[in-house]
Amino acid sequence: MLTRRIIPCLDVKDGNVVKGVQFQNLRPMGDPLELARRHVLGGADELCFLDVTASIEARPLLIDLIRRLSEVVFVPFTIGGGIQSVADARDILRAGADKIGVNTAAVQRPELLRELAEEFGAQCVVLSIDTCSRGETWFVTTHGGRTLTDRPALDWAQQAVDLGAGEILLNAIDTDGQREGFSIGITDAVCRAVTVPVIASGGAGGAEDFVQVFQKTGCSAALAASIFHDGSWTSNRLKEVLRERGIEVRLG
Numbered sequence: 001m002l003t004r005r006i007i008p009c010l011d012v013k014d015g016n017v018v019k020g021v022q023f024q025n026l027r028p029m030g031d032p033l034e035l036a037r038r039h040v041l042g043g044a045d046e047l048c049f050l051d052v053t054a055s056i057e058a059r060p061l062l063i064d065l066i067r068r069l070s071e072v073v074f075v076p077f078t079i080g081g082g083i084q085s086v087a088d089a090r091d092i093l094r095a096g097a098d099k100i101g102v103n104t105a106a107v108q109r110p111e112l113l114r115e116l117a118e119e120f121g122a123q124c125v126v127l128s129i130d131t132c133s134r135g136e137t138w139f140v141t142t143h144g145g146r147t148l149t150d151r152p153a154l155d156w157a158q159q160a161v162d163l164g165a166g167e168i169l170l171n172a173i174d175t176d177g178q179r180e181g182f183s184i185g186i187t188d189a190v191c192r193a194v195t196v197p198v199i200a201s202g203g204a205g206g207a208e209d210f211v212q213v214f215q216k217t218g219c220s221a222a223l224a225a226s227i228f229h230d231g232s233w234t235s236n237r238l239k240e241v242l243r244e245r246g247i248e249v250r251l252g
Contacts, residue, residue: 003248004214005045005221006235007199008228010035012051012081015065017229030229032065036073039228043236044075045250048169048199048223050101050128051081063095070096078126080169085112086119093120101169103128104142107149107156110163117164122196127165129153131186132173138186145173153186154193161194168194169223172202177226179205182213191218199223206233207241214247 010017010032017032036047049069051062066079079092080101089100100120106112106127116125130145131138131153138153157168170190172183180203187200197220200213204224213222227233239249 002220003250004219004242005199006043006210006238006249007046007048007221007223008035008039008042008044008235009048009050009201009223009225010039010229011225012049012065015062033068033072035229036069036077039235040073040075042228042234043239043251044228045221045235046075047073047077048101049077049079051079063091066092066095066097078169080126080128086115089116089120089124093124099124099126099167101126101128103130106160106165107140107142107151110159113160113163113165117166122164122166125165126167126169126199127157127160128169128171129157129160129190130171130173133186138172141173154189157190157194161196165196167197167199169199170201170219175203176201178203179226181205181209182222184213184216187213187219188217197221207238210238210242211245211247214242215245 012032017030017035039047076098078099078101079097083089083100083102084105092100130141132141140149140151140153140156141147168190170187172186175183182200182203191198199221200219201223204227210222213219236251239251242249
């Protein structure tokens, strides 16, 4: 049976953790180092840090923050936002990250995925897809959800895996921050279309939302932010509920 992962996500802006609704109206949530320590102690399987304005501001991630994170985070963690090249990714991995997350730069130049996979291995390359629906089709967005493209998310996921993406982080903007549940339809469709692990993201409000996404889709992990940052849930408490519902997890 597949062991599902729980991943707290820390959106970082100007060195602080922030959270919004549908990628808008960002509000401060705390210090990334302190929140990271809390989430690790709370049983997180992995952590994900996304610099939410790096691509908009055309700047790389703050390497110093990554180095400090590597000193306090003893679970695998992904860094995303503003990665433009193999050199950018190398700097981030050398600073202590385990995986690199790419979005805007890969949409603009898909060959970047192949270059990253060839240099570091597909297991290090996480493609973040920020997607929103228009009618019955979900489309890819870039620049922190601000730019809508005409590329269907499902087609892009398949192409990206062919190029070398080793994991898909699927961010459903429609449900992001709503705490009303994950977008089951698009998550299930992407899981069925690709052969790599898929992380569901966007909309978690409690344990039942995780139960539903794990029962109704083939995602290997689910990611959330607010419910962990504000102390509503810890990963271990959530996992206890999941195990009671027959979902295999790793208790910390």
